[in-house]
Amino acid sequence: SVFLRNIQQSRLGPPPQPPLIREPEPENDDETELDLPPRGESTALRAVAAAKTGTGDDAVTSRRQFNKADVDQQLMPPPPARPPVIHAVTEEEKKEEDGQITPKAPVLTLDDNSVPQFALSEPESPPMGQVSSSSSSARQPGCSTQPPPRKPNPPPGLMAPPPRPVPSSSFLRPHQPGSSTLPPSGPVPNRSPFAPSSSSSSLFPPPTLAAKPKKPSKEIALAPGHSPLDWARLSSDPTANLRGLPPQTPYIKVTPSMLKKMTGRKGKDAWTVLGGRVYNMTPYLPFHPGGEPELLRGAGRDGTKLFGEIHPWVNYENMLSACLIGIYVPEEEEGSGSRAGPEHDMEAMD
Numbered sequence: 001s002v003f004l005r006n007i008q009q010s011r012l013g014p015p016p017q018p019p020l021i022r023e024p025e026p027e028n029d030d031e032t033e034l035d036l037p038p039r040g041e042s043t044a045l046r047a048v049a050a051a052k053t054g055t056g057d058d059a060v061t062s063r064r065q066f067n068k069a070d071v072d073q074q075l076m077p078p079p080p081a082r083p084p085v086i087h088a089v090t091e092e093e094k095k096e097e098d099g100q101i102t103p104k105a106p107v108l109t110l111d112d113n114s115v116p117q118f119a120l121s122e123p124e125s126p127p128m129g130q131v132s133s134s135s136s137s138a139r140q141p142g143c144s145t146q147p148p149p150r151k152p153n154p155p156p157g158l159m160a161p162p163p164r165p166v167p168s169s170s171f172l173r174p175h176q177p178g179s180s181t182l183p184p185s186g187p188v189p190n191r192s193p194f195a196p197s198s199s200s201s202s203l204f205p206p207p208t209l210a211a212k213p214k215k216p217s218k219e220i221a222l223a224p225g226h227s228p229l230d231w232a233r234l235s236s237d238p239t240a241n242l243r244g245l246p247p248q249t250p251y252i253k254v255t256p257s258m259l260k261k262m263t264g265r266k267g268k269d270a271w272t273v274l275g276g277r278v279y280n281m282t283p284y285l286p287f288h289p290g291g292e293p294e295l296l297r298g299a300g301r302d303g304t305k306l307f308g309e310i311h312p313w314v315n316y317e318n319m320l321s322a323c324l325i326g327i328y329v330p331e332e333e334e335g336s337g338s339r340a341g342p343e344h345d346m347e348a349m350d
């Protein structure tokens with residue numbers, strides 16, 4: 001059996017060597033600054049031991065690793081000092097300490113793994129390389145209302161930041177002594193609907209068709225109980241005698257000589273002619289929205305033209321139906337009688 005075992009060993013060859021477990025090379029030389037046992041050093045020590053005692057691939061590999069770690073340590077410059085963890089005290093935290101309750105902002109810290117954030121609204125933020133170079137002035141943009149530190153000269157090896165873009169609009173240009181913040185002088189587009197425009201595409205009417213400025217109203221404040229509604233109630237009352245004539249007096253013919261005496265003065269009623277008919281305006285005087293003096297302008301004469309010039313829309317026939325005296329007739333017809341007959345269309349009015 002010993003013989004057979006030797007034969008098998010000679011056929012199979014030497015037993016396989018255990019695989020060399022190589023520890024990963026240190027990628028971050030920062031750890032050499034810490035108290036942790038440097039892996040590169042332990043590898044180098046093991047390589048030295050292997051080089052002294054053993055031969056073969058293991059020893060060669062260990063020697064190669066030892067040389068590489070040694071060379072790396074000599075060639076690589078020392079890493080930058082690790083910046084301390086910065087806790088930027090925000091304004092909110094200050095207020096919170098004072099007892100004020102305000103919405104809490106998240107605590108922002110800077111450590112090795114955090115990437116400094118830059119916003120376009122903070123053009124004064126230091127470039128990326130300056131965050132770790134000046135740890136005392138490093139702040140997270142937006143954490144404090146204090147202005148960011150003055151931008152120092154970039155350290156050697158860092159490119160200077162690009163110049164700030166100059167706004168193209170003159171409105172955004174910062175104020176300079178001697179310059180005006182007003183828009184640049186020049187023709188300003190006039191958007192008035194009445195502005196003269198060379199184009200005919202405007203939807204506004206031409207100035208000639210635009211509404212004219214209205215005259216100031218001459219309406220007066222009517223006395224209590226003399227509103228238009230009060231007049232409508234009074235004029236519709238059949239018991240009220242608004243004609244100023246004896247009751248049951250028929251419609252009469254009124255000549256110009258008769259009319260001119262009825263001016264509303266000297267104890268006389270105010271008669272007027274509107275559309276060929278004679279009305280007694282006396283009971284309507286305190287109800288006239290334009291005032292008594294205006295109404296009296298038409299008394300004792302034909303007020304048709306004057307009435308139409310002021311308010312042609314007013315329906316005088318309905319409003320003064322209870323104040324109708326008769327019809328307006330020329331002087332020569334007066335002798336035929338004061339009572340107006342059917343030939344004067346007074347019957348139709350009834």
Ligand code: HEM
Nearest residue numbers: 217218219289290294295297298303307310311314316319
């Ligand atoms: C003939 C002589 C008259 C003259 C001079 C006259 C004058 C005036 C004036 C100046 C106004 C004010 C208009 C304004 O500025 O808004 C007015 C309003 C008025 N007048 Fe006369 N008026 C006369 C006869 C009458 C008569 C006979 C009646 C009734 C039938 C009448 C009924 C009215 C009414 C209802 C208003 C208000 C019109 C409105 O608010 O739209 N007026 N009048």
